Amino acid sequence: MLYKKIIEQYMKKKKRQKVIVAMSGGVDSSVSAWILKKKYNVEGLFMKNWEEDDKKNFCASERDLQDAENVCKIIKIPFHKINFSIEYWDKVFLKFLHGLKTGITPNPDILCNKEIKFKTFLNFSIQHLKADFIATGHYAMIKSIDNVNFLFKGLDKKKDQSYFLYNLQQKHLNKILFPLGNIHKKKVRLIAKRLEISVANKKSSTGICFIGPKKLQNFLKKYIKNKRGKIFTISGILIGRHNGIHNYTLGQRKNIGNIKFKNYLYSSPFYIIEKNIKKNYLTVSRGFNNPHLMSIGMLINNINFLINVNTNQYFFCTLKVRHQEKHFDCLIKLNDKNNAKVIFKNPISSITPGQSAVFYIFRICLGGGIVSQNIPLIKLI
Structure with a gap:
């Protein structure tokens, strides 16, 4: 009788579908793995995406690796590690550098998710580890309605990460699990504390995580030579130099x-309203709601929709042009699929080429694209 129960339990476990969880060494992926273990055969995989050449100044990937491995031991799941630094360099970092050199503002987090x-x-997980699904600690949800998969915003409004996921496609959504989509961050940390894992209070990383405490400008000096240039006011007065x-x-x-011009030191702050790449100068003006910063619209390219959309129609929706920003009402006219x-x-401030514009209907993420040009409220002469 005992042997029969053991065999039944073994066969039941064997029939479970396999999930590979992207283990970052953080609290979100750790709790995701623990939640999924209740229903699936779960294994963890740590991705190394950067080869450090200065371990004192870059984020400690060795520590993240150790944290991820320790969590897998605590929750008793197999652990794997893989080096994707070449892929990251070729498909993410070089694109990021190219974008900066051409004057746009690319989002490395979105590039990393996509590539x-x-x-x-x-x-890799499906082909080499024979996974049925992969999972990450993103705060978003996937729901199937009439055999169509929809990407929903996460329940925790402050942590929702659907903005970073608009490049997913239907074929991806069938293979992805987001176990934290209907959970608040506070509860995730409470679960981690209850499990007594060391990452329960670990700070979340965003963007180019391997930069660590270094400022982005200092980091980029190794890859893009700083060419000093002039800073002008909107009236053409030279007031400083940029780096x-x-x-x-x-x-x-x-x-x-x-900025050294004494008459400008002790009044309201300046905002950048123009970047002239060819002539290498910046134009600044006062006030975030300055009309020269406002746009009445924009052109976008590299569009990806998660569901089928008629390319010959206008449609209304809301959009976000930054992760932490509120939604804005807009009208979209598709010229073609891209x-x-x-x-x-209403006019929006600081629309920047290279940003991702992501579209929503209520909590459903429709997709998004890259801002190629803003349509200014007032054109600079």
Whole structure:
């Protein structure tokens, strides 16, 4: 009788579908693995995406690796590690550098999700580890309605990460699990504390995580030569120098450069309203709601929709142009599958080429694209 129960339990476990969880060494992926273990055969995989050459200044991937491995031991799941640093360099970092050099503001987190987590990692897990699904600690949800998979915003409004996932496709959604989509971050940390894992209070990483405490400008010096240039006011007055135009973005207020003109030191702050790449100068003006920062619309390209959309129609929806920003009402006119014109209900400040514009209907993420050009409220002469 005892042997029969053991065999039944073994066969039941054997029939369970296999999930490979992307273990980052953080609390979100750790709790994701623990949740999924209740229903699936779960294994963890740590991806190394960067080869450090200065371990004192970059984030400690060795520590993240150790944390991920320790968590897998505690929750008793197999652990794997893989080096995707070549893929990251070729498909993410070089694109990021190219974008900066051409004057746009690319999002490395979105590039990493598109090229590494939901392409390279997904394919490796299915082909080499024989996974049925992959899973990550993103705060988002996938729901199937009439045999169509929809990407929903996460229940925790402050942590929702659907903005970073708009490049997913139907074929991806069938193979992905987001176990934290209907959980708040506070509960995730409570679960981790109850499991007594060391990462329960570990700070979450975003963007280019391997930079660590280093400032982005200092990090980029190794890859893009700083070419100093001039900073002008909107009336053409020279008031300072910048440290390399690739270090700045439209709407930026802090760390603009060395502004020395005494009449401008003690009044309201300046915002960058123009980047002239060819002539290597910045134009600044006062006030975040300055009309020269406002756009009535934008052009976008490299569009990806998660569901089928009629390319000959106009449609209304809301959009986000930054992760932490609120939603804005807009009208979209699709020119074709890859390009569109977007008109805002009300002007929006600091629309920047290279940003990702992500579209929603209520909590459903429709998809998004890359801003190629803003349509200014007032054109600079």
